[in-house]
Amino acid sequence: MSALPDIERWNPSLWDDDIGNPDVKEFFQDQLYALRTGRIEKGVNTYVRGLSRSGKTSTVRLFARCLMxxxxxxxxxxxxxxxxxxTTQLDRFGxxxxxxxxxxxDVHFMPIDCMQIRGADHLRDLISGMADYNGVKVILLDExxxxxxxxxxELLLGPLQSLNYMWIATSIxxxxxxxxxxxxxPAKFTTVLPTTEELAMLLMRLCRQWGIPYDDPATLCLLAEASNNVTGIALHALAQVNAKRGDARALTRHAVEGFRDRLAG
Ligand SMILES: Nc1ncnc2c1ncn2[C@@H]1O[C@H](COP(=O)(O)OP(=O)(O)O)[C@@H](O)[C@H]1O
Ligand SMILES: [Mg+2]
Ligand SMILES: [Zn+2]
Known part of the structure; x- marks a missing residue:
């Protein structure tokens, strides 16, 4: 039996799979190009705000992956x-x-999950650890x-000003x-959700890639709508379907209606 796709850990690895967010994507692509061609040595500090599971962290990861x-x-x-x-999972680097x-x-990327910060010293240690490296340095302050x-x-005020890193922060x-x-x-963005069609098209590509059957293309649109066009919420539903046994591992209208009712309840 072949292993199931790990949908909860899926992350877009191509710009076309990162849907919605046109301004955020364009900005990161411009920064990427300028950094990789040596036109700039340090990226612009960037703040991305938006709904939970709307692609803040995954877009920054895609940018970092491209940079490296x-x-x-x-x-x-x-x-x-x-x-x-x-081919290295970014989140395993901790x-x-x-x-x-x-x-x-050199390119160095340090994702910091702000939820996991134990205190002031821990934060200071992580940040100053980057000073030992040369080249392009990017720190993600996630949430x-x-x-x-x-x-x-407030501990960040000094480092944000003086250190030669590109800082990226996200927050709900x-x-x-x-x-x-x-x-x-100086660069601030709010995430923009994809349209229902864009999300349904991504779901279609992913269902094909992961071998998850769906009963009708309309079911993909229904799932997009039931998720209020939030990509990460639609992927949660797909992950639930993915874990089902036998013929039940299929994205059906019935399954989406159940998911929608559970979300509402
Ligand atoms: N716009 C998007 N395009 C592609 N995948 C997305 C998008 N938004 C969210 N996802 C996927 O949904 C999940 C949650 O996204 P994430 O980036 O962690 O959301 P956030 O950081 O905004 O809470 C991830 O698996 C991510 O790959
Ligand atoms: Mg996030
Ligand atoms: Zn590569």
């Missing part, structure tokens, strides 16, 4: 899919960050408001975040 890919396609800006950076060596240029809740975001909402901290991010 040894054979990035400079036309499409898609990563090659087979170099070491492309506190060591992710490192890639590209013909004389930065988790630091704000604990009064830790901004109101708890220190205004001075937010001001250190």
């Amino acid at each position: 890919c040894v054979e990035l396609n400079l036309e499409t800006l898609n990563p090659c899919g087979h170099c070491e950076a492309c 506190e060591q960050g992710m490192f890639s060596y590209l013909r004389g240029r 930065i408001s988790r630091l704000s809740f604990r009064g830790l975001d 909402d901004s109101h708890k975040i220190d205004a001075a901290v937010l001001n250190r991010f």
